[in-house]
Amino acid sequence: MRSVDVTAIDPDEPTQTKPAGTSFGSGHMDGQPALTDHHVLDTMNVELYSRLAALESDEYRNSECYVLGDRVVASSVFWVGVGIVVAIITLVLWL
Amino acid sequence: MSNQSDVHLKVTTRALTARLPVLANERIYTNYSSLMWTFLAFNAATWAYLIGGELPFIGNTKIGLAGFFAGAVIGLVPVTLASGMPSLRYGVDTIEAAKAPFGTRGIVLPLVASVATLVGWSCVVIALTAQGAANASQAIENSKGAPGLLLIAVGVASVLATWLVVVRGPWLFERLANYISPGHLVLAGVMIAILLVKFPLHTILNTNVPANQALTPDRQKAFVLAFEFGFAGSLSWWPGIGGLSRLVKRQNQLVGPAVVGFGILSGFILCGIGSFAAVMASTYDPTVWMETLGGHAIGTILIAFLLIANIPSIVILVYMAGVQIQQVRVLARLPWRVAVAIILILPWPLRSTRRGC
Numbered sequence: 001m002r003s004v005d006v007t008a009i010d011p012d013e014p015t016q017t018k019p020a021g022t023s024f025g026s027g028h029m030d031g032q033p034a035l036t037d038h039h040v041l042d043t044m045n046v047e048l049y050s051r052l053a054a055l056e057s058d059e060y061r062n063s064e065c066y067v068l069g070d071r072v073v074a075s076s077v078f079w080v081g082v083g084i085v086v087a088i089i090t091l092v093l094w095l
Numbered sequence: 096m097s098n099q100s101d102v103h104l105k106v107t108t109r110a111l112t113a114r115l116p117v118l119a120n121e122r123i124y125t126n127y128s129s130l131m132w133t134f135l136a137f138n139a140a141t142w143a144y145l146i147g148g149e150l151p152f153i154g155n156t157k158i159g160l161a162g163f164f165a166g167a168v169i170g171l172v173p174v175t176l177a178s179g180m181p182s183l184r185y186g187v188d189t190i191e192a193a194k195a196p197f198g199t200r201g202i203v204l205p206l207v208a209s210v211a212t213l214v215g216w217s218c219v220v221i222a223l224t225a226q227g228a229a230n231a232s233q234a235i236e237n238s239k240g241a242p243g244l245l246l247i248a249v250g251v252a253s254v255l256a257t258w259l260v261v262v263r264g265p266w267l268f269e270r271l272a273n274y275i276s277p278g279h280l281v282l283a284g285v286m287i288a289i290l291l292v293k294f295p296l297h298t299i300l301n302t303n304v305p306a307n308q309a310l311t312p313d314r315q316k317a318f319v320l321a322f323e324f325g326f327a328g329s330l331s332w333w334p335g336i337g338g339l340s341r342l343v344k345r346q347n348q349l350v351g352p353a354v355v356g357f358g359i360l361s362g363f364i365l366c367g368i369g370s371f372a373a374v375m376a377s378t379y380d381p382t383v384w385m386e387t388l389g390g391h392a393i394g395t396i397l398i399a400f401l402l403i404a405n406i407p408s409i410v411i412l413v414y415m416a417g418v419q420i421q422q423v424r425v426l427a428r429l430p431w432r433v434a435v436a437i438i439l440i441l442p443w444p445l446r447s448t449r450r451g452c
Binding site: 047048051052054055060063064065066067068069070071072075076079080082083084086087089090091094095 | 106109110115116118119122155157158161162164165166167168169171172175176180183184185186314315318322344345346347348349350351354358
């Protein structure tokens, strides 16, 4: 998971807290209940680190998101083959 | 318990509308068809018919369509694997994933290009929507003057509708696509039926643009040009495919929906209809040939659906631009609704300046 640039989000600041209801990052949506201080995940950094840790977990590493799907290669080859066949048929029939 | 679920919902919402990695249990595309419908809705705006309308100018409509399809399908596979797979695997946006090869400074170049492309295309589709409504209005009223007020009203309504959908997050456009995309196929079926009723099949298949308007009389060259057009067009989807792939749950359900949605349903069926209809009606503009071929009543209904169906395309473009601009630290701290509003409103003064010139 080295492609996530942790430093670009908040390179200098230590983990900090913000009062509930303040706008940070994004994702505030209409009609959602305001959250109290101890329920709000403090900053984007805290959230990011917890997510990076989750991505490193065994549970995630064994999930369908992470493990290479058994049909990925086959379907890729199939669709490239379809394109090549269409190209050949066009060349043979109409050119 | 309630507060815990509130926190979870809030965190999930924030992840889906920000740069944060989206975890497996937060992904919204859990089956083949929903992703395929979203890819179709994304690519089936007015531009699909416009691209189709341009294909005959290669010189031979049939060869142009076949070459475009072959190029599109072959191009979609590498771009899906290169852009979609890293985003799916780590739940991050294309730009985030592309930092591995580009570096944290080098990523500025693709970031600027991608945001400019996404915002630029959203402006184009909004303009096409407004212009389409004006064309339909002119045709209905048999007037020659452009209805300026209607043009502005439809443009503003498109922007507002887009904002309202995007601020709700990707859940809403996933659901909208499940209705809009099948509608596109129904519209395609109606257009095929109209063409077949009005013209014999062999005439449709063998009519080309006049020779003096064709890019080349050489069939082989025409095929190569069409193939390149399709292939290059597919490669240009890298920000789009990556941006949506972070919301997909299973690797097995990525390549197929991308090729079927982008390449077959949109790139072949919709572009194909656009090609043949454009040649038969002698205009590349779908809002004109739908009226010409379908008549006032059916044509107006088709155009109305087509214009409404542009909204999901704009929504997805703006959603991805909204996620990507959060690479800039100042913009990352803005509330999602403000970031989206900036993307939608910022290009307007530029357009006004341009028109003033």
